[in-house]
Amino acid sequence: MLLLTTAGCGLAAPGGSDAEPKVTILGPWTGAQEDRFTDVLDGFGIPYTYQGTAATREVLLAEVQAGNPPDIAILPGVGELVEYAAEGRLNRLGDLYDSKEYGTPWRPAAQGLADDLWVPLKADLKSIAWYRDGEAPPPQPAPLSAWCAGMGDDGSSGWPGSDWIEDLLLQQAGPALYARWATGDLDWTADYVVTAWTTWAGLLSQGSRAQRRAILESDHRGPEGGNGLLFGGGCTVEHQGSFARSFYGDRQGRAVLTDSAGLLPGGPYRVRGHEVSADFAALFGGGDAARALIRRLASEKAQEEWGREGGVFSANSAVPARKGEVEKQVSSRLTDQGVPLCLDASDVMPAAVRDAFYEAVLLTVAHPDEPVRARLEGIQKVQDAQPATIPRLTGVCGRPQ
Template sequence: RQFKDVLDGFGIPYTYQGTAATREVLLAEVQAGNPPDIAILPGVGELVEYAADNRLKPLTGLYDPGEYGNPWLPEAEGIKKDLWVPLKVDLKSIVWYREGETPRPAPAPLDAWCAAMGDDGSSGWPGSDWIEDLLLQQAGQVLYARWATGDLPWTAPHVVTAWTTWAHLLAQGSREERQAILTKDHRGPAGGHGLLFGGGCSLEHQGSFARSFYGDRRAGAAFTDSAPLLPGGPYTVKAHEVSADFAALFGDGEQARTMIRRLTSERAQEEWGREGGVFSANSAVPARTGEVEREVGHRLTEQRVPLCLDASDVMPAAVRDAFYEAVLLTVAHPDEPVLPRLKDIQKVQDAQLDRVPRLTGVCGRPQ
């Protein structure tokens, strides 16, 4: 609703199509020869595939790349620059807890964690965030970036260790508890206050967008870095995982170009942040007020700690989907060996590498 309010303020005619099945709807429209003028996707991996097919129009002159530091403008080998720009971003590698219940800086048992894999779109991504964060804090940004971009095999020791660590945490639960994790919605019950305020758990490994789930209880939520609390730790904070919604142009009409220019403007980014509670990658946008907002903003701009884009968001769609499927299988059967599942994902990845260019610059220190 807040995003549409921003769009309405531009005075540019538009038709907004929102869907949980973003990939399927966009792919069908592109294949039918009727793509949208502008697409906004929760990851840049799919956009690389469209760029490789020369479907995207350059955004040159519509925004100032100098206002975006690392890793917000990743590039792809052999692909033109300026084909996507982040409209909003989120901080990950954090854990939410109820105000006044600060957790000890030590690994927490499964029964402390709010966990659910369900989603309107692709189930399993909340579990992929666990794997990604574990690999990032265990192995660091260099190996993480190699893995995310297809250079480090899924069967590499550090990847296996991250999966095994998470599987050991899941194995603490009963079959019934794991079934609940598989079927529950990650946002909590409809009309409720999210998982964190729904009873039964005290920690939630979720991005900065989680406060939107908490409704009128959001002021009672605080967060801390995930590294000390992750299984197998405590770890030191090696980097923060982040995510972004990227906009790309499929059409080259002047109104569509003007819309991108307005959406990326400092004024629109500040308004959307203020009214919608979102964060901007644009360094020209003033920092938001509020204690939680300042803490998130600090981590998004702190040059000492690198930022890394969500790995599944930079992977080709087929690899990402195989990743999610393996996550769900691990939740259901954490006692089974993880290596066969990782070999299956590797087979999918091997089939993509000759067709889909690899991204670069998915990790970096903000400017």
Template sequence: MTGRLKLVALLVALALVAGGGLVALWSQRDEERPVTILGPWTDTQETQFEEVLRGLGVPFDYQGTAAQREVLLSQVQSGEPPDIAIMPGVGELAEYADQGRLEPLNGLYDETQYGAPWSSGRTSEHVYWVPVKADLKSIVWYRKGNEPTGGPAPLESWCIGMGDDGASGWPGSDWIEDLVLQRSGPRAYSAWALGREKWTDKPVLSAWEAWGKLLKQNERAAERAVLTDHRGHPDRNGLLFAGWEDGCTLEHQGSFATAFYGAQEAGLTDSAGLLPGGPYEVRAHEVTGDFAALFSDRPRARELIGRLASRDGQRAWAAHANVFSANNAVPAKAGEVGTAIAKRLTGEDGKPRCLDASDVMAPAVRDAFYEATLLTAARTAERSDLDIPDLLRDLQRVQDAQPPTRAGLKRVCG
């Protein structure tokens, strides 16, 4: 045997003898790695979130991006998903759960602190996601001193921006969703969101037609809505105070607009009385959340998500400005605006809460929904004919092509 072969044989023998030790060593190194987290928060909120994470006492590596859907898909397809992903909706998470990619969260936090509809991620056996940030929709912001008196507002009064970095059109979907909810109620809304009611049925058709009539009031305002970013342009500091030449005074927007409008600048009210075709009674409040899910069964990752969802973790996160929690053990924020949002988010006002319908839908349906709202506004701006029933038939065909989801998504309102 040559010297080289003797050396190889010796190394192989050593590897076989020490194999168990090597496996244990690499396993230990794996557990010592920081927990990788993919989330939607960048800039100031990224700094705030990382401060909260440091307080949880678990080493982490956070990646914030406005394109988390695309980034997560790329990481999953490459076989290197993050330990924890935080997504603005549960439709995609349900697909990952159906593919067997998510780890159950059972026993990691007190589930009684999250009632319906936030507990939508529970199947008969497991829970797969938990909201770590919540926001209220079904509200309208107004300039202080210009409080709406009630009754449908004309298009010129509305500040509307349909643009977004990676999901343009979702502000239009919020209009449609709110109209379905306030006109037809939570039961019809839930059936539609879960694909049990057709897009072409009356609740959605009549809501879409009401929104189309609003846009037709002013083609120029409809065009501006298509071309404007929902955060304002060019400074992205909201739409109410952007100095628009027509002086819009109302914005149909979620509670995350507190990042733009402080309590001294703007107030909020329920949207039902101001929507086209109304006024309607407040049937329910639409809510949305950022939901955390486990793609890894590493003990450190399980520990971190449990601490983040706990009462103390949520209190620390909600202590920051513009952050609201779905955890019912977290005290409401102080101030007129914060209190008003918290009462509606927690159901303290006695009204049901319903998850954002497009967030619940399968990604392909959600994206088609966004595109359809953009198309409606663009065609209106061009004074082109738009067959709304035909548009909704196209959306129904996308819906019909989706496989049924099995993981959660049994309840949208509660």
């Protein structure tokens, strides 16, 4: 039903006249984030139609299967783009951006594919925790009662839990093993993966059934029209990426961040890496207007404007760091050459593996005392069933340039 609903609106009719067709864009931003993004687009003078949805995968798949994909698709990760690239559906970007301005892991390579099939437009720092200014952070490690948590999402419920497991594995095992696991070179039943998952399940088991049900039913953005989870309940610390400030509304100035490594269950750990994510743009259409729009979006000027007005961070090393204490803290971590950056593991996995990951997360929240290994064996079966034709990614961890 979701496929039928989403396919029947938005991009199916590109709009505009035959003399001046509009560039069709599919992206993950809605609400205030969509408003800030379209403000940037409006300044280009290029006619466009933008559809924002949390269900980018489902919408894009429906459009591709209908033979009418958007000119530009912006996805929160490259796992799906690799599959489309292997099918020959993406056009090369060529000189539409300066590749020298992007280092590892912002330009992960896919075996056997060209290295200019996508470009990151927006970056986010993970491996951080938020707390309220003026209130001391909870003890290290923080108990379940201190954590704000919600697994709900319009598109892929469960991913906030995958961030926990990814962060735990990164801080416990280090970037090298994390990268092997993310790219399918380390089995889901390996000791390091079992340990990370068991650690998180142990945190969840501290709570009652009612607490875990609330975690399952809560949206990770907090109640609609509210100020996020951090300012909407009795919890004191939240494990979310740098994008979380947009959920805090007029209270975002009271949000303070710290490295999550000291607060994670089983810790405190030393910071062995920073998990990051990005939204990558790819060209499904080859028209001149679409290419011009990608060039403008990836430009230093547009990236700086979007950051200044929209509060986002850029993966482009040529874009100046923004002012503000939180902005400085995020930027310093994104550019610290002493600590590796690692792309969100679920974002680089094949879509089917990622979905199995999210499902196992939700089951673990509901039943944290059940054996972890059985869940991981189920995900491994999905991974083993992936076609050998899907190229594997490399370079998902690296030190910023």
